[in-house]
Amino acid sequence: MKTEVYSWRVSPDLKTGLEREARRRKMSLSAVLDLAAQDWLKRTDVDQNDDEKQRNLHQAASACFGIFAGDDPRRSEKVRQAVRQRLRRRHGR
Numbered sequence: 001m002k003t004e005v006y007s008w009r010v011s012p013d014l015k016t017g018l019e020r021e022a023r024r025r026k027m028s029l030s031a032v033l034d035l036a037a038q039d040w041l042k043r044t045d046v047d048q049n050d051d052e053k054q055r056n057l058h059q060a061a062s063a064c065f066g067i068f069a070g071d072d073p074r075r076s077e078k079v080r081q082a083v084r085q086r087l088r089r090r091h092g093r
Contacts, residue, residue, distance in 0.1 A: 018032060018033070066083075066086070
């Protein structure tokens with residue numbers, strides 16, 4: 001049973017297209033909107049839980065991460081300088 005209401009403004013062209021599609025499918029406009037929303041949710045992979053999303057994002061980003069190793073206890077204070085030196089060596093700037 002549907003109990004929730006959601007409304008939004010659309011352009012006249014979009015409204016006309018949605019109404020045309022509803023008539024073509026012999027469905028109500030709300031049924032067409034339900035189908036469109038359900039299809040969009042499936043395509044955006046909403047079922048994936050947040051922990052899994054975070055793992056995937058971290059894994060993708062980790063390819064871009066660099067590692068600074070060393071015995072300097074003040075390394076974090078000098079990170080800007082170290083990054084700039086590394087970029088100069090890598091890119092000749």
